[in-house]
Amino acid sequence: MDHSKSEIEKQIARRNRKNKRFKGVIIAATIISTLPLLFILFYIFRQGISAINWQFLTHLPKPVGEAGGGVSNALVGSILILLVSCVIAIPVGIVIGIYLSEETKSKLAYYCRLAVDVLQGIPSIVIGIIIYEWIVRPMGGFSAFSGSVALALMMLPSIIKSTEETLKLLPESLKEASLALGVPYYKTMLKVIVPTGLSGILTGVILSISRVIGETAPLLFTAFGSPFMTTDIFKPMSSLPLIIFNYATSPYEDWHQLAWGASMLLILMVLILNMISKIIQRKWKAQF
Amino acid sequence: MESAVLKVTNFNAFFGDNQVLKNINLAIDKNSVWAIMGPSGCGKTTFIRCINRMHELTPNATTEGSMQLNGEEVYEMNPVLLRRKVGMVFQRPNPFPMMSIYDNVISGYILNGIKLNKQQKDEIVETSLKRAALWMEVRSTLHKKGTFLSGGQQQRLCIARALSMNPEMLLLDEATSALDPVSTAKIEELIHELKQQYTILMVTHNMQQAARVSDKTAFFYLGELIEANNTKKIFTNPQHEKTQDYIRGHFG
Numbered sequence: 359m360d361h362s363k364s365e366i367e368k369q370i371a372r373r374n375r376k377n378k379r380f381k382g383v384i385i386a387a388t389i390i391s392t393l394p395l396l397f398i399l400f401y402i403f404r405q406g407i408s409a410i411n412w413q414f415l416t417h418l419p420k421p422v423g424e425a426g427g428g429v430s431n432a433l434v435g436s437i438l439i440l441l442v443s444c445v446i447a448i449p450v451g452i453v454i455g456i457y458l459s460e461e462t463k464s465k466l467a468y469y470c471r472l473a474v475d476v477l478q479g480i481p482s483i484v485i486g487i488i489i490y491e492w493i494v495r496p497m498g499g500f501s502a503f504s505g506s507v508a509l510a511l512m513m514l515p516s517i518i519k520s521t522e523e524t525l526k527l528l529p530e531s532l533k534e535a536s537l538a539l540g541v542p543y544y545k546t547m548l549k550v551i552v553p554t555g556l557s558g559i560l561t562g563v564i565l566s567i568s569r570v571i572g573e574t575a576p577l578l579f580t581a582f583g584s585p586f587m588t589t590d591i592f593k594p595m596s597s598l599p600l601i602i603f604n605y606a607t608s609p610y611e612d613w614h615q616l617a618w619g620a621s622m623l624l625i626l627m628v629l630i631l632n633m634i635s636k637i638i639q640r641k642w643k644a645q646f
Numbered sequence: 647m648e649s650a651v652l653k654v655t656n657f658n659a660f661f662g663d664n665q666v667l668k669n670i671n672l673a674i675d676k677n678s679v680w681a682i683m684g685p686s687g688c689g690k691t692t693f694i695r696c697i698n699r700m701h702e703l704t705p706n707a708t709t710e711g712s713m714q715l716n717g718e719e720v721y722e723m724n725p726v727l728l729r730r731k732v733g734m735v736f737q738r739p740n741p742f743p744m745m746s747i748y749d750n751v752i753s754g755y756i757l758n759g760i761k762l763n764k765q766q767k768d769e770i771v772e773t774s775l776k777r778a779a780l781w782m783e784v785r786s787t788l789h790k791k792g793t794f795l796s797g798g799q800q801q802r803l804c805i806a807r808a809l810s811m812n813p814e815m816l817l818l819d820e821a822t823s824a825l826d827p828v829s830t831a832k833i834e835e836l837i838h839e840l841k842q843q844y845t846i847l848m849v850t851h852n853m854q855q856a857a858r859v860s861d862k863t864a865f866f867y868l869g870e871l872i873e874a875n876n877t878k879k880i881f882t883n884p885q886h887e888k889t890q891d892y893i894r895g896h897f898g
Contacts (some may be wrong), residue, residue: 463705531740535804538698539754539811541728548756553744644743645793 368485387460409619417643419585419601422610429620431587432601435502438566438589439581439597442506447513448563454514455521455559485511494580502588502595505581509573513566520562522560524555528644557642561635568631574599583585598624651676651815651845652697657711659689659696661704668691668869670711674815679841681860681877682849686893688866690849694817697847698732699725716814721749730754733808734817738824741792741801748788749805751775754811770810778806779836798829805836809844816840816849822855839875853893857881865889 413428421426454470461467492538493504528551536546553557564641577583584603598620605617652674657693659667674680682690696702696709699720713720720728741750747855751771755762762770771788775781780802784795792803801821818837822830837846837859850856856863857877864874865888873886884890 374786529740532735532742533737534700534703534736535740535742535807536753536757537703537758538700538729538734538736539759540726540728541754541809545757545759550742554742556744645791 361464376555399625401463402618402625405615405618406620406622409615410622414616414619418587419616422608422613424632425612427616427624429596429598429601429616431442431584432596432598432620432621434583434589435581435595436571436597436599438591439502439506439577440571441597442503442591443510443513444563446506447510447517447566450510451514451517451563451566452521452552452559455460455518456525456552458518458522459525460547465639474515474518477511478519480506481575482512482573483575483578486579489576490579497592500580500582500594501578502591503595505595506576506591507595508576508580509570512570512573512576515557516569517562518565519567521555521559524562525551527558528555543576557638557644560638564631564635564638568628568635569629572599573629574603578603651716653712653714655712655714657696657713658699658709659692660706660708660710662706666869670871672864672871674845674847676845677841677843678862679837679846679848679860681856681863682847682866683851683853683856683892684770684866684872685865687850689869691819693866694734694819694847694849695814697817698729698734700729700734703833708724725776730758730811731813732815732817732873733811733813734819735801735804735808735821737820739797739804741795741800741803742794745790745792745850746789747784747792747803750792751806751810753807772808773835774806775803777809777836777840779832779839780806786858796829798832801825801829801833802836805833809840813844815845815847818846820849820851823851830855853881867892 413426415428415433416430416433417426417428419429421634454474458467458470458474489504489508489511493507494500497504533546533551536550539544541550577597578599581597581600583596583600584594585596589593602620602624604616605613605620608614650673653674654670655676657667657670658665658845670693684690692701696713697715697720701707701709703724709721715723715731742753745753745756748767748771749756751774752762752767754760755767755770772781774810776782780799783799784803787794788800792800795803801824804829805816805821822833825833834855837848840846841861848856848860860877862875863877863880865872865880865884865886867888873884873889877887880889881893884893
């Protein structure tokens with residue numbers, strides 16, 4: 359009896375040691391994988407913080423050799439291009455998401471889901487080339503609008519997926535409650551189901567924005583970039599990723615500095631968008 | 647039988663090839679409380695879901711035969727209009743999570759786009775909540791979300807929501823099965839009150855509840871209507887062997 363008891367205690371001690379070792383490995387792996395991210399952030403902030411000042415945000419770029427200058431046109435351009443792509447992608451994405459959440463078995467839904475998955479995997483530069491062929495060439499020139507279409511295409515898959523997944527998780531009883539009150543199907547979807555899933559849908563939208571906010575490749579063939587301040591979406595327009603690309607590949611130290619500043623601005627925007635999505639998730643979540 | 651609100655004749659219901667209701671004939675008279683009883687899978691829920699045509703929302707679900715609400719053929723009516731006349735309360739409370747208690751009660755009007763002025767809204771909310779015996783508990787928190795209420799209160803909120811549309815008939819699908827005894831007792835009391843104005847059909851697994859609350863009872867077994875009669879008679883002197891066995895607890 360005594361013997362077996364000590365045997366059990368030994369075994370427990372052994373297991374506890376094993377548990378501790380396992381925990382240690384997990385924590386170490388987590389730290390190792392987080393460190394590079396922190397280093398990147400730290401480096402960008404160290405490089406970029408000196409470039410960011412009021413002038414940087416409000417002035418146009420200066421020609422080579424002149425000191426100062428800013429990225430105001432790129433900032434405005436980025437926001438405008440994203441706004442237009444939201445206008446295109448959000449309604450289309452949500453409608454497709456609703457369809458997929460409702461229709462699980464039909465052939466059309468199957469192919470639609472397949473298409474969405476493939477679209478998600480298409481390299482952004484390929485999307486740029488396709489939009490160049492489809493919109494830039496027929497319209498006779500580069501334009502912010504074509505850039506927006508390219509980004510909208512890239513936003514679609516995550517909006518569709520998040521809408522579909524969110525709505526699928528809502529209980530069937532919710533829909534039945536509405537239908538049993540004599541509410542027509544379309545009103546049930548638009549006034550009950552979508553509002554209840556709104557926090558999930560919005561989170562998907564915001565994450566899709568933060569995904570495409572730094573896309574450069576599709577804009578190279580479409581929005582192209584411009585040294586001027588413009589709000590005409592049918593003209594070439596600058597944007598933060600484009601300006602980073604142009605400045606960072608230039609041979610001038612001043613411009614490198616501006617590129618770091620623009621990078622930091624972009625990362626700040628992504629950070630803020632992610633924080634907004636977290637807040638929406640927490641505050642607007644429907645409780646059952 | 648002239649005062650029958652609902653007249654069911656030779657009614658069949660299917661899920662695909664699977665027949666779940668077999669040749670049902672039943673007449674429900676006005677201002678009565680009917681209990682629908684039977685073991686699981688006997689088609690009682692399907693039966694009441696056929697009355698407000700929720701059954702056909704399931705893919706491949708079909709029906710045959712005739713069902714008349716006040717002389718009007720249910721399966722020729724517009725389902726949207728039908729469902730405004732036949733209210734339903736589900737097994738689990740399902741208030742709309744994004745709406746306040748107030749909005750939940752008049753959600754049938756809001757969602758259907760029926761315009762009401764402030765006074766009408768207040769009136770409907772108050773009378774519906776009073777009828778559902780919830781008014782005293784929520785009158786000071788009308789603009790809080792309905793999902794903050796307890797399960798029993800939520801279920802009474804759902805009853806208020808159904809009553810606000812002034813239905814001719816109220817279907818309760820095991821409405822108390824997820825509730826504690828106190829809330830159940832409140833809802834049973836409520837059913838007694840509501841009988842004055844509405845015709846009520848309740849599906850229940852609880853035989854004591856059927857005996858306590860209902861005037862008449864219908865016993866379903868394997869998709870067939872075995873027996874329908876006054877509740878007292880069913881419980882004291884059932885005509886059919888199956889009914890007798892079920893009530894004595896021999897199966898189900």
